[in-house]
Amino acid sequence: xxxxxxxxxxxxxxxxxxxxxxxxxxxxxxxxxxxxxxxxxxxxxxxxxxxxxxxxxxxxxxxxxxxxxxxxxxxxxxxxxxxxxxxxxxxxxxxxxxxxxxxxxxxxxxxxxxxxxxxxxxxxxxxxxxxxxxxxxxxxxxxxxxxxxxxxxxxxxxxxxxxxxxxxxxxxxxxxxxxxxxxxxxxxxxxxxxxxxxxxxxxxxxxxxxxxxxxxxxxxxxxxxxxxxxxxxxxxxxxxxxxxxxxxxxxxxxxxxxxxxxxxxxxxxxxxxxxxxxxxxxxxxxxxxxxxxxxxxxxxxxxxxxxxxxxxxxxxxxxxxxxxxxxxxxxxxxxxxxxxxxxxxxxxxxxxxxxxxxxxxxxxxxxxxxxxxxxxxxxxxxxxxxxxxxxxxxxxxxxxxxxxxxxxxxxxxxxxxxxxxxxxxxxxxxxxxxxxxxxxxxxxxxxxxxxxxxxxxxxxxxxxxxxxxxxx
Numbered sequence: 040x041x042x043x044x045x046x047x048x049x050x051x052x053x054x055x056x057x058x059x060x061x062x063x064x065x066x067x068x069x070x071x072x073x074x075x076x077x078x079x080x081x082x083x084x085x086x087x088x089x090x091x092x093x094x095x096x097x098x099x100x101x102x103x104x105x106x107x108x109x110x111x112x113x114x115x116x117x118x119x120x121x122x123x124x125x126x127x128x129x130x131x132x133x134x135x136x137x138x139x140x141x142x143x144x145x146x147x148x149x150x151x152x153x154x155x156x157x158x159x160x161x162x163x164x165x166x167x168x169x170x171x172x173x174x175x176x177x178x179x180x181x182x183x184x185x186x187x188x189x190x191x192x193x194x195x196x197x198x199x200x201x202x203x204x205x206x207x208x209x210x211x212x213x214x215x216x217x218x219x220x221x222x223x224x225x226x227x228x229x230x231x232x233x234x235x236x237x238x239x240x241x242x243x244x245x246x247x248x249x250x251x252x253x254x255x256x257x258x259x260x261x262x263x264x265x266x267x268x269x270x271x272x273x274x275x276x277x278x279x280x281x282x283x284x285x286x287x288x289x290x291x292x293x294x295x296x297x298x299x300x301x302x303x304x305x306x307x308x309x310x311x312x313x314x315x316x317x318x319x320x321x322x323x324x325x326x327x328x329x330x331x332x333x334x335x336x337x338x339x340x341x342x343x344x345x346x347x348x349x350x351x352x353x354x355x356x357x358x359x360x361x362x363x364x365x366x367x368x369x370x371x372x373x374x375x376x377x378x379x380x381x382x383x384x385x386x387x388x389x390x391x392x393x394x395x396x397x398x399x400x401x402x403x404x405x406x407x408x409x410x411x412x413x414x415x416x417x418x419x420x421x422x423x424x425x426x427x428x429x430x431x432x433x434x435x436x437x438x439x440x441x442x443x444x445x446x447x448x449x450x451x452x453x454x455x456x457x458x459x460x461x462x463x464x465x466x467x468x469x470x471x472x473x474x475x476x477x478x479x480x481x482x483x484x485x486x487x488x489x490x491x492x493x494x495x496x497x498x499x500x501x502x503x504x505x506x507x508x509x510x511x
Contacts (some may be wrong), residue, residue, distance in 0.1 A: 053165075054080050055191065055198040058091040059173045061160050065339040065374045069218065070158070072253075072277055073201040076216075077161035079474050080199070083488040089163035089196055090143060092172040102298075103147035107491060110146050110168050111153070139179055140188045143167040156376075168189060173204055180205035181235030186242050197486055199251075200339055202323070205239045212248040212484035219398030220260045221315055228396075230312040230342050240265060248484050251477075253277050254400040254420035273480035278473040279404045279465050283381040293382040299373065302386035304332045307411075309380070309402040310389065312348065312371065312407050313341030317395045317416075317434050322350060322369055325391070326438035330367045330448050334391065337383060339374040389454065391445040392416070393434040400424045401437050407461030412454045414443040426467075428460035 046323050056077050060070035063330035095109035146166035153160055153227040169189055176187035186207045196207040200215045207213045222229045222236035225418070229236065243250070244265035250257050250272045258272045285293070291302040308315045318336070325334045342346070354369050375383070384390075392415045398423045406413050407428060415421045417431035425431065430453075447454055478488060 052085045052135060053088055053193075053195040053197075054085045055088040055090055055167075055195045056080070056161065056163075057173070057200050057202075057204055057206070058089045058161065058163075058166075059088065059202065059204055062093075064158070068399070069202050071280060071401070072160065072216065072218070074161045074202060075278060075280070075473070076199065076477075078372055079470070079477055081162045081164075083474065083478060085196075085488070086164040087162055088165045088167060088191070088193075089161055090148070090172070090189065091166060091168045092170075092174070093168055094171045095168055096170060097144070106144070106168075107146050107148055107151055110166070111148075111151055124238065139183070139185055140190065141169045141175065142190045143169040143172075143190055143192065143436070151373045165193075169344050172206060176205045176237065177239065180239045180242055180450075181232065184242050186246055195238065197481070197484065202452065203236075203239050203243055205242055207246060213246070214249045214251055214480070214484065215243050215247045216251045217243070217257065217261055219257050219396065220264055221396055221398075223264055223314060224260065225396055228343075235316040247271065249273060249480065251275055251480055254423055256420035256423055257398045270483075273476075273483060275473060275476040275480055276468055277401070278470045279401070279408050279468050281380050282385065282405070282409055283387060285378075285382055287385070290382040290385045290501045293379065294386045297379060298335065298383070300333065300335070303388045305387060306330065306334050306448070307383060307387035307390050307406075308334065308336045308338075308392065309384070309405070310338045310392070310394070311341035312336070312338065312344040313448060314343050315394060315396050316341075317393050318344075318347040319350060320434065320437050320440060321391055321393050322347075322354070323437045324393070324444055325367060325369065326354075327437060327441040328444040328448065330444060331474075332388070333370060335387075336369070336371040337373075337375055337380060361459060381409075384411060387411050389414060389444075391440075391444060392421075393432055393440050393443075394421065395419075397421055397424075397436050403429065404465045408465040410462055412447050412457035413461065414440070414447055424468075426460075426464045428457055428464040430457070 056073065060073050063070040081087050085101055091110055093110045095106060097106035138163050144167065146168050148166055172189060187207045189206050189208055191208060195208065195211055197211055198213045200206065203215065203217055217435040222231060223240060244267050250261060250267060252261060252272060252274055255274055258274050260270050261272050263266050294300055294302060308321060312318055351369050351371050384406060389412045390402065392400065392402050392413060394400065394416055396419045398420055400415065403413050403415050403421065403425050412430060413425065415425055415429050416434040418434060422431060430443040430446055433439040
């Protein structure tokens with residue numbers, strides 16, 4: 040049990056948040072979630088301690104800038120031999136007596152301009168780094184089904200891990216966000232090594248003081264599959280990121296000049312190319328619906344994408360003479376900066392998002408916020424998120440997806456109705472609603488923020504009172 044006799048005499052407002060996705064340039068949903076979490080907790084009155092997991096070591100007499108430059112530097116491409124040696128060292132360390140403990144070091148950022156990172160780093164007052172902690176902890180948990188203890192140099196009051204990361208900080212509450220259980224429910228959709236993901240989730244379910252998730256659907260899956268008591272799972276949802284401010288004229292010009300398409304004369308998909316996103320069936324449905332304008336896919340290549348990529352290449356090869364703008368072509372644009380994505384989203388005729396499984400489905404709400412009608416799935420969390428503001432289809436039925444596409448492509452009245460409803464639905468997932476739900480979740484482990492949020496992110500405000508016992 041934690042001893043908190045000093046709680047009445049000092050400010051208790053340090054929250055450690057992992058930076059496992061902090062340097063992810065492709066802006067995945069979890070990367071966005073981490074930035075939003077840090078910003079919101081900061082506004083609730085806490086100092087943020089961001090734990091990075093870069094491969095870095097400092098020598099005894101090195102100045103602080105040497106260590107910091109390794110942490111924030113772009114790195115270099117390693118040879119195959121170097122990667123093999125590093126992997127072998129990580130694997131062997133997992134079996135050592137000290138393999139489940141790792142020390143974090145302070146990172147002095149003096150002299151480094153962190154404001155120029157794009158996408159931005161999560162809001163942080165202090166930085167720590169533990170050498171390759173997330174890779175090492177993942178391997179260790181896969182081998183031993185236990186969490187790696189991270190030892191921090193200064194006191195913190197709570198640790199919040201933004202995904203199923205097999206790490207913990209001793210003697211403080213540890214909260215884990217589990218967005219979905221795709222690796223367990225759909226193991227054929229992911230790349231796994233010997234059941235490692237299942238071991239990690241089992242260890243977190245056993246040791247977490249609280250699990251946070253992003254939908255009631257995901258909560259029920261966590262309760263049922265991981266055998267976690269419902270009172271140890273809190274649903275906070277997550278807010279919709281604001282779109283960049285662009286006039287209609289500027290957005291239309293950007294999509295025309297950059298992508299060669301006219302506003303409202305293309306459909307859009309946003310997401311990584313990976314099995315759960317159901318890209319092949321979506322493309323087949325787009326072709327079956329005989330839509331005359333193109334389908335544009337925005338997002339990075341994920342994994343197991345080869346078949347989808349070949350299908351897109353084949354379609355484009357057969358339509359080379361006409362170009363992607365004609366006869367319902369399909370084009371994968373890859374990852375795009377936020378401004379280009381905002382322009383494409385604002386000018387899309389509709390969004391197609393027939394994912395097989397989602398813990399939340401952020402692109403659906405992003406489209407609704409922009410007034411863009413949506414076709415999405417009638418399964419997993421998506422009906423909960425979309426409400427009555429979308430056309431729902433069976434993601435496993437190409438004919439049904441095509442039906443939904445035809446409805447939106449050809450019915451202007453329906454598009455306008457769903458546009459109006461969508462804006463209302465998106466407003467239910469505001470930053471204010473998320474902040475209140477997060478406050479209530481932290482209260483479950485005894486953390487109560489005394490002051491209301493502040494708009495000033497330069498200085499932490501308020502304090503958090505902590506009264507907590509470890510999970511049984």
